Amino acid sequence: MIDLSDQTPFASGYNRHCYLHPDTPGRCLKVIRPENIEARYQRQTPLKKLLGKSRINDNKQEQRAHQQIAIVSLIEQGQENQVWRHLPRFYGETSTSLGPANESELLLNSNGEPAQTLESYLQEHGFDPSIKAASERFCEWLEETGILTRNLLPHNLVIAWRNNQPELFLVDGLGAPDAQNRLAAIPAWRRRYIARRISRFYNRIAWELSDKQQSWEASQNL
Template sequence: MIDLSGREPFASGYNRHCYRHPDDPALCLKVLRPENIEARFQRQAWPKKALGKARINDNLQELKAHRQQAIRKLLAEQRSSLVWAHLPRFHGAVDTSLGLANVSELIIGDDGMPAETLEHYLKHQGFDQAIQDAVERFCNWLLETGILTRNLLPHNLVIAHRNGQPELFLVDGLGAPAIPDTLAAIPAWRRRYIGRRIRRFHLRINWETGDRHESWESSQKL
């Protein structure tokens, strides 16, 4: 049991808090926020409620996402370096004083602190050439590996320097929980799916760096 009492998360989303591991600061612990999970569940229509709470448990969904076919295949082929080129290394789940936590590599910046999000970078530095190149490498990696993700959001990607250049790492949003495994196994379908995620990602970057006169929901329909 890892004791997290009295510790503050270094980042928080609606569904999870993120803590540095007290015994190994190179690791991140993602802990559910059960009160928000319950509130989210109660807002759903009854047909979705009938599917249970597991589908909105981000830790369970993340565990499943790391077992997706593309990742299993690459690891079986001993190509783990390709898997972790743009993902934090994943170490499963552990018990903590705040409940089960998913454990992964903590991607850190040059200052030794948790890495800056792409959202923060775009807001303060813009979409400069270095990050344009990093985005292109990340998108090419998705197409090469066939790894499935949800919609790619800048606050779910962080920037760390590797081999003298910035690289993007997806720290949340891995997997495609609504997609059946049989469909995900079809290479042509998988490539189309990833292509749609990439096009939407570029739309989101354009919106993040634009004037935002329209909401994201409106702009993505263009």
């Protein structure tokens, strides 16, 4: 078991804390925040509560997402490097003093520090040419691989350096709901699904750069 009792998260989301792996450089550990899982569960309708808590456990969702058809197929075909072009390498679940953790590659910026989120970068620099190009490469990768994601939110993407240029990596939001995963076996449906995610991604970037007088949800109803 990995002891994280003296560790401080280097990043935190609503549902998970991210820690540097104390024993293996270049890896990080994502640990669920159980108090928030419980809060989300209590807000569920009685019918959804019958489905259990695992459906709102981001670590379990991430594990299932790595078993989606496109990823398994690419690995079986010997194209594993294609999978990790825009995803951190995933090493599965490991035990820690704070509970089960998902272990994955630690993504770094050009200074060797944990990679900045796209959301933070847009706030500081806008959608400059280097990040526009990185976004295009990321979206082309989605189309080429057929890897399914949920909505592509800037706080779930980080900017890491590869071959002396910035690249976008999806660190949260991989996979799709069960029904969409089953439909993904139909190539035309998969292409439409990914095209919608890409279109919404660029709309979200435009909203992030706006005055935000209107909420993101309201802007989608125009």
